[in-house]
Amino acid sequence: xxxxxTHKSTAKRFxxxxxxxxxxxxxxxxxxxxxxxxxxxxxxxxxxxxxxHEQKKKxxxxxxxx
Numbered sequence: 198x199x200x201x202x203t204h205k206s207t208a209k210r211f212x213x214x215x216x217x218x219x220x221x222x223x224x225x226x227x228x229x230x231x232x233x234x235x236x237x238x239x240x241x242x243x244x245x246x247x248x249x250h251e252q253k254k255k256x257x258x259x260x261x262x263x
Contacts, residue, residue, distance in 0.1 A: 204259040211256055212244070213263050219253055220244040 212220050223241040230238050247253055 201261050203262055207256060207259040208263050211247070211260065211263060219247040219256060221247050 210221065214220060222244055225233075226241055230241075233241075247256065
């Protein structure tokens with residue numbers, strides 16, 4: 198069976214922890230962050246876990262080696 202190709206955009210958006218959890222960044226991080234409080238911006242820097250089984254399954258098919 199041939200190797201699977203990794204969807205590079207998906208691989209850049211998600212990461213896997215040492216215990217195997219799939220982590221994603223919080224949403225409003227791109228621009229216009231100055232209107233939010235500093236506390237809220239620091240909170241958005243943290244990663245959160247992907248909890249839906251269907252999403253995990255789709256990400257695993259798109260980027261199997263992350």
